[in-house]
Amino acid sequence: MNIEKFMKRNVISIPITSTIGDAAAVFIKERVSLLPILDAQGKPVGVVRLSNLVSMEMPDFLKLMEDFDFVHDFGAIESMQPTIEMLSRSVKTIMQPIDTIDKDCGLMRVYAIMLKDEIFDLPVTNDNGELVGIVSRVDIGTGILTTWCTE
Amino acid sequence: MSLAAILSSLTFLVSLALIFSEKINRTIVGIAGAALMVGLGNFLGFYSESQALDSVDFNTLGLLLGMMILVSLLEPTGFFQYMAVWAGKLSKGQPVRLLVMLGAVTTLLSMFLDNVTTIVLIAPVTILICEILGITSTPFLIAEALLSNTGGVATLVGDPPNIIIGSAAGLSFNDFLVYSLPIVLVVWVITLLLLRFLMRHELSIPPKNMDAVMKLSPSEALDDKKTAKKILIVLGAAILLFFIAHFLHISPAYVALSSAGIALLWVRPDVKETLERIEWSVLIFFAALFVMVGGMESAGVLESLVHVLAGASSIPPVLFGVFIIWGVAGLSAIVDNIPITIAMIPVIHGLGAAGMEIGPLWWALAFGAGFGGNGTIIGSTANIVVATLSEKTRTPITTKMWTRRGLPVMLTTCSVATILYILVFPLFPR
Numbered sequence: 316m317n318i319e320k321f322m323k324r325n326v327i328s329i330p331i332t333s334t335i336g337d338a339a340a341v342f343i344k345e346r347v348s349l350l351p352i353l354d355a356q357g358k359p360v361g362v363v364r365l366s367n368l369v370s371m372e373m374p375d376f377l378k379l380m381e382d383f384d385f386v387h388d389f390g391a392i393e394s395m396q397p398t399i400e401m402l403s404r405s406v407k408t409i410m411q412p413i414d415t416i417d418k419d420c421g422l423m424r425v426y427a428i429m430l431k432d433e434i435f436d437l438p439v440t441n442d443n444g445e446l447v448g449i450v451s452r453v454d455i456g457t458g459i460l461t462t463w464c465t466e
Numbered sequence: 467m468s469l470a471a472i473l474s475s476l477t478f479l480v481s482l483a484l485i486f487s488e489k490i491n492r493t494i495v496g497i498a499g500a501a502l503m504v505g506l507g508n509f510l511g512f513y514s515e516s517q518a519l520d521s522v523d524f525n526t527l528g529l530l531l532g533m534m535i536l537v538s539l540l541e542p543t544g545f546f547q548y549m550a551v552w553a554g555k556l557s558k559g560q561p562v563r564l565l566v567m568l569g570a571v572t573t574l575l576s577m578f579l580d581n582v583t584t585i586v587l588i589a590p591v592t593i594l595i596c597e598i599l600g601i602t603s604t605p606f607l608i609a610e611a612l613l614s615n616t617g618g619v620a621t622l623v624g625d626p627p628n629i630i631i632g633s634a635a636g637l638s639f640n641d642f643l644v645y646s647l648p649i650v651l652v653v654w655v656i657t658l659l660l661l662r663f664l665m666r667h668e669l670s671i672p673p674k675n676m677d678a679v680m681k682l683s684p685s686e687a688l689d690d691k692k693t694a695k696k697i698l699i700v701l702g703a704a705i706l707l708f709f710i711a712h713f714l715h716i717s718p719a720y721v722a723l724s725s726a727g728i729a730l731l732w733v734r735p736d737v738k739e740t741l742e743r744i745e746w747s748v749l750i751f752f753a754a755l756f757v758m759v760g761g762m763e764s765a766g767v768l769e770s771l772v773h774v775l776a777g778a779s780s781i782p783p784v785l786f787g788v789f790i791i792w793g794v795a796g797l798s799a800i801v802d803n804i805p806i807t808i809a810m811i812p813v814i815h816g817l818g819a820a821g822m823e824i825g826p827l828w829w830a831l832a833f834g835a836g837f838g839g840n841g842t843i844i845g846s847t848a849n850i851v852v853a854t855l856s857e858k859t860r861t862p863i864t865t866k867m868w869t870r871r872g873l874p875v876m877l878t879t880c881s882v883a884t885i886l887y888i889l890v891f892p893l894f895p896r
Contacts (some may be wrong), residue, residue, distance in 0.1 A: 343849060360820070370843025374597055374858070374859070374860075375858040375859070376590060376593045376594065376855070376858040376859055377594075378858070379590040379593070379858060380590050380591075380594065380816065381854065382689075384683075384687075385547070385551055385682055385683045385684065385685075385686035386594065386598070386681075386682060386683075387681040387682070387683060388598070388675075388677070388678035388681040389598060389601060389678065390597075390598035390674070390675035390677075390678025390679065391597065391598055391599060391673075391674045391675045391678070392597050394600075394674075416470045440722065441663040
């Protein structure tokens with residue numbers, strides 16, 4: 316069983332000319348966690364994750380703490396917001412390299428790759444390298460379960 | 467001066483220069499320098515391997531190792547975080563109170579435990595509390611480093627230079643409590659008041675979310691209450707033993723190491739993990755410096771020094787003490803204070819041999835080495851630690867920011883220490 320059957324074909328993406336604010340608006344509207352970024356020719360050149368945007372305001376020092384069970388209220392950290400200037404920056408400033416998977420790849424293999432590389436969403440390409448879909452861990456996981464139930 | 471004296475001095479001075487240049491790691495320089503010193507000693511016949519071994523001050527190393535093991539056991543229990551969270555909660559989120567509470571807790575802990583470990587564990591909690599309050603953490607981090615550097619001078623185990631001085635001059639834990647603690651207390655309070663003044667603008671910004679601080683739960687920060695309790699009991703007993711070690715004819719090193727032994731036996735930790743947290747590189751660096759200084763002494767550098775210093779012995783000792791405070795403080799502000807302290811020890815012994823009353827000079831050395839580190843962002847390890855951690859916040863500590871607070875603190879602490887030193891000079895044991 317390969318991923319083509321379980322992938323979402325309607326890939327929501329943003330053009331490279333977008334700002335961080337534009338990307339945020341698309342995330343809110345579409346409720347997705349990853350957006351491929353396309354150049355003028357429609358070719359994917361990178362991605363931006365929901366987590367990239369949130370971490371812009373998630374303070375770095377939290378990584379220094381082993382745990383923060385003793386903090387029951389994040390106080391002023393809860394209301395941290397990026398400046399208008401930050402939101403108007405180009406999406407290129409936070410763009411990450413794109414990882415893709417071939418549509419003929421087996422489900423177990425994709426799932427293993429996703430677990431190993433801590434990926435939650437993965438764009439899918441055809442033999443010509445064109446973007447044809449996108450899969451999440453939920454898509455692949457439920458795909459694997461489907462094969463159990465039909466057998 | 468003999469060839470041995472010249473070559474051994476040269477080995478030591480070149481090693482010092484390399485250590486201060488920070489081009490090569492100081493422990494590597496130390497090992498290489500010590501090896502060269504013993505090699506030269508063997509070849510020219512002025513310093514044998516067994517003499518080199520004898521010149522290592524195992525009292526200093528034992529005391530450091532014992533205390534490091536206790537800290538290493540206490541570190542994963544969350545005790546340090548507990549203290550910081552407790553201080554934060556007690557401050558009710560009021561900036562000035564927070565500054566005093568966090569400064570006092572950091573100082574108190576670093577008077578008995580390793581200064582750097584204390585800062586490494588308390589600074590992240592400090593940043594978290596400040597972010598919860600929506601205020602900048604910079605003044606609090608700078609104050610913690612400055613106050614703990616200052617407070618560390620008060621006790622024998624508060625700071626590595628004190629351990630070295632204590633061992634070289636035969637000063638006990640109680641000597642520090644009698645001759646250093648009162649002066650340091652005065653200096654510490656003045657430092658706090660000065661910081662309050664220097665940071666009056668930052669501290670006057672009202673916090674946004676004081677209720678959130680009240681919801682902090684210190685007990686949840688204490689991950690391993692049982693172990694923390696055990697270590698604190700052992701630590702308390704060790705401090706009591708430090709008081710009476712002199713009467714029992716046992717060394718502070720024995721107290722620290724036996725306490726570490728008891729704590730290990732009681733807690734039964736994963737020994738590999740516990741020992742991994744020991745700063746072996748620091749211990750090796752100390753040993754290497756002792757071997758180098760021992761080589762110079764064996765080569766007769768000390769005697770040559772006595773001749774040079776004989777002239778200096780006509781200077782009034784009180785004035786000489788003031789020179790030492792300021793000279794050592796100036797050097798400690800720009801370079802590591804441990805090699806300076808180790809290098810100053812033969813000089814002071816030399817002055818003693820030349821006929822000067824050196825008792826009071828040891829205290830001048832301790833004050834200079836301790837307070838000098840406040841002056842610059844690189845003056846002490848604690849300073850470097852808070853500056854590095856602050857890079858994870860919106861307001862990283864810059865050199866300029868440090869100099870505007872640290873330098874006035876250094877100048878004030880050294881001035882106050884000088885005045886008190888002159889006033890109590892007749893009371894110091896000779």
